[in-house]
Amino acid sequence: MMQSRQNVLEQVRVACELAKRSTADVELLAVSKKQSSDVVRSMFETGQHSFGENYLQEALGKIHDLSDLEITWHFIGHVQRNKTKQIAENFAWVHGVDRFIIAQRLSNQRPAHLPQLNICIQVNIDHQDSKDGCLPNDVADLVKQMSVLPQIRLRGLMVIPAPNNTQAFTQAKQLFDTVKTSHANPQDWDTLSMGMSGDLSEAIGAGSTMVRVGTALFGVRS
Ligand SMILES: *Cc1c(COP(=O)(O)O)cnc(C)c1O
Numbered sequence: 696m697m698q699s700r701q702n703v704l705e706q707v708r709v710a711c712e713l714a715k716r717s718t719a720d721v722e723l724l725a726v727s728k729k730q731s732s733d734v735v736r737s738m739f740e741t742g743q744h745s746f747g748e749n750y751l752q753e754a755l756g757k758i759h760d761l762s763d764l765e766i767t768w769h770f771i772g773h774v775q776r777n778k779t780k781q782i783a784e785n786f787a788w789v790h791g792v793d794r795f796i797i798a799q800r801l802s803n804q805r806p807a808h809l810p811q812l813n814i815c816i817q818v819n820i821d822h823q824d825s826k827d828g829c830l831p832n833d834v835a836d837l838v839k840q841m842s843v844l845p846q847i848r849l850r851g852l853m854v855i856p857a858p859n860n861t862q863a864f865t866q867a868k869q870l871f872d873t874v875k876t877s878h879a880n881p882q883d884w885d886t887l888s889m890g891m892s893g894d895l896s897e898a899i900g901a902g903s904t905m906v907r908v909g910t911a912l913f914g915v916r917s
Pocket residue numbers: 726728749771772855891892893907908909910911
């Protein structure tokens with residue numbers, strides 16, 4: 696586990712070097728869906744402190760089991776309306792927000808004693824039929840509306856392009872730069888969540904600031 700993380704960090708380093716970017720500007724998010732609490736604990740002990748989960752019930756079990764660790768938990772699955780309260784109460788970040796009503800509920804339900812909930816808007820950047828995410832043309836309006844919600848901090852965009860569509864990463868970066876002007880607090884707009892095990896180098900080349908990596912860290916999921 697130590698070795699797989701070192702390999703991924705080395706891949707990130709090389710991609711940053713090629714792109715003339717600083718490695719400090721790209722965060723590695725470990726995607727731990729389908730992995731046990733013990734596996735997450737072992738990965739934490741190698742120095743990995745941010746983890747992404749897709750399935751709420753599974754994630755809540757791990758958050759409970761690992762409450763002695765200083766883990767930053769990211770919800771990266773699609774957010775359903777009836778799940779917003781538990782997500783707002785248990786996570787630090789949410790990447791799959793694609794409608795205003797969801798952001799509004801997350802803001803209303805974020806407990807006052809916690810810091811603002813960090814949000815990325817999921818964009819269906821390459822117009823895939825069966826995909827979650829808002830359309831690129833809707834992003835500027837969503838940024839304008841969501842960026843004034845009091846209990847969330849709107850950080851950026853999240854995309855999952857079709858496999859091999861690396862051109863979509865460049866489009867996502869352009870959109871990310873363009874819509875910044877719609878943000879009420881543009882200094883918060885700093886996160887472009889894109890790139891997974893198979894395409895993290897291309898994503899970093901295009902400007903990703905957070906790669907979400909599962910398989911390359913933990914092996915193939917059963
Ligand atoms: C599962 C998943 C990942 C990680 O994918 P790998 O190919 O295993 O690295 C990243 N992002 C999202 C949204 C996922 O659901």
